[in-house]
Amino acid sequence: MLKVGLVGLPNVGKSTLFNALTASYQAESANYPFCTIEPNSGIVKVPDQRLNELNSIVKAQQIIPTTIEFVDIAGLVRGASKGEGLGNQFLSHIREVDAIVHVVRCFEDENITHVDGAIDPIRDVDTIHIELALADQASAAKRLERLQKLKKQGDKRAAVEVAIIEKVMPFLDKVQAVDLSIFTAEEKMILPQLQFLSTKPLVYVANVTEEQLAKPDENKYVVALKKKAQEEDRPVVVISAQIESELSVLDPAERASYLESLGVTDSGVNNLIRCAFDLLGLKTYFTAGEKEVRAWTFQNGYTAPQCAGVIHTDFERGFIKAEVIGYDDYITSGSEKSAKEKGLMRLEGKEYLMADGDVVHFRFNV
Numbered sequence: 273m274l275k276v277g278l279v280g281l282p283n284v285g286k287s288t289l290f291n292a293l294t295a296s297y298q299a300e301s302a303n304y305p306f307c308t309i310e311p312n313s314g315i316v317k318v319p320d321q322r323l324n325e326l327n328s329i330v331k332a333q334q335i336i337p338t339t340i341e342f343v344d345i346a347g348l349v350r351g352a353s354k355g356e357g358l359g360n361q362f363l364s365h366i367r368e369v370d371a372i373v374h375v376v377r378c379f380e381d382e383n384i385t386h387v388d389g390a391i392d393p394i395r396d397v398d399t400i401h402i403e404l405a406l407a408d409q410a411s412a413a414k415r416l417e418r419l420q421k422l423k424k425q426g427d428k429r430a431a432v433e434v435a436i437i438e439k440v441m442p443f444l445d446k447v448q449a450v451d452l453s454i455f456t457a458e459e460k461m462i463l464p465q466l467q468f469l470s471t472k473p474l475v476y477v478a479n480v481t482e483e484q485l486a487k488p489d490e491n492k493y494v495v496a497l498k499k500k501a502q503e504e505d506r507p508v509v510v511i512s513a514q515i516e517s518e519l520s521v522l523d524p525a526e527r528a529s530y531l532e533s534l535g536v537t538d539s540g541v542n543n544l545i546r547c548a549f550d551l552l553g554l555k556t557y558f559t560a561g562e563k564e565v566r567a568w569t570f571q572n573g574y575t576a577p578q579c580a581g582v583i584h585t586d587f588e589r590g591f592i593k594a595e596v597i598g599y600d601d602y603i604t605s606g607s608e609k610s611a612k613e614k615g616l617m618r619l620e621g622k623e624y625l626m627a628d629g630d631v632v633h634f635r636f637n638v
């Protein structure tokens with residue numbers, strides 16, 4: 273399962289947001305028997321309106337959304353890379369996640385202390401990027417020595433890793449977001465395995481007050497953060513962690529009317545979960561039967577057998593064909609049967625690249 277870590281300075285609203293996320297979208301553990309629920313880690317359903325649309329046709333016994341794990345990573349302070357605060361422990365938590373949600377304080381509140389005295393999102397963001405870059409520099413330097421030796425001995429893989437590290441280093445020195453376009457396709461594949469903290473996919477969360485939620489551009493902190501994020505080619509989601517924690521205890525109807533009164537169409541955590549999903553290059557396909565309508569996650573570029581393997585490795589090994597109906601075709605046809613009659617069901621083979629929203633039956637033989 274994909275893991276997303278909430279990172280940020282103390283008192284920016286990470287735990288408030290984490291609690292709201294897990295309260296609103298906590299997955300029932302019955303469906304995920306092997307999920308470990310630790311106090312700072314929670315499995316969250318990925319909201320997807322298409323599941324409800326499909327189920328209005330199929331009327332299955334249950335709807336099972338796909339999930340992401342969120343982790344509230346505490347303890348980052350200036351000097352973490354040198355062991356301040358929880359230091360290395362904190363960094364090792366970040367190393368384990370697939371993507372980072374970087375929570376930034378953009379709200380003023382005299383009652384809530386800022387570790388550095390005043391609200392300044394750019395300084396805050398840089399404080400964290402510096403710690404990540406320092407930690408990366410240290411581990412890359414250690415690695416590089418060993419890799420250079422292997423490269424000299426003719427190790428091809430080591431040569432690629434050396435090339436990647438040499439490309440990343442100048443960005444670390446300048447504490448700049450790494451420009452991913454400079455890597456070759458092969459380097460891009462290997463990059464995540466080098467476990468840099470600075471190159472993990474990252475989304476900023478601007479934590480604002482209730483009044484600013486509908487008009488984030490009137491908040492100078494948000495404007496500054498958005499500008500920086502744009503330069504780095506990273507997304508920003510504007511959220512009020514406080515509001516999210518209030519929303520999280522409401523039922524869906526109450527939630528909708530509260531959101532409307534705030535002048536926004538969707539809850540911030542909803543947007544955040546989807547943003548994290550996109551950030552990771554993830555897509556969704558569906559299975560729809562009497563028993564369940566279910567969403568499955570796959571990596572962009574997966575073939576039909578690889579997607580079948582998401583359900584069970586046997587499905588991948590014994591893959592024969594996939595019966596595929598595009599999501600829109602399924603909905604406009606009004607039923608699987610009618611889609612088939614209209615010739616909208618395609619029989620796809622091993623090379624087929626699955627599309628987001630495909631509704632699928634796998635034929636397999638083991």
Ligand SMILES: Nc1nc2c(ncn2[C@@H]2O[C@H](COP(=O)(O)OP(=O)(O)O)[C@@H](O)[C@H]2O)c(=O)[nH]1
Pocket residue numbers: 280281282283284285286287288289379380381384479480481512513514515
């Ligand atoms: N006014 C205001 N206070 C907030 C907001 N989000 C969090 N807080 C408060 O800020 C303090 C620190 O929040 P917390 O979530 O524990 O921050 P963390 O240290 O980043 O985990 C708590 O007292 C929260 O109630 C917000 O959007 N507005």
Ligand SMILES: [Mg+2]
Pocket residue numbers: 286287288346
């Ligand atoms: Mg906290």
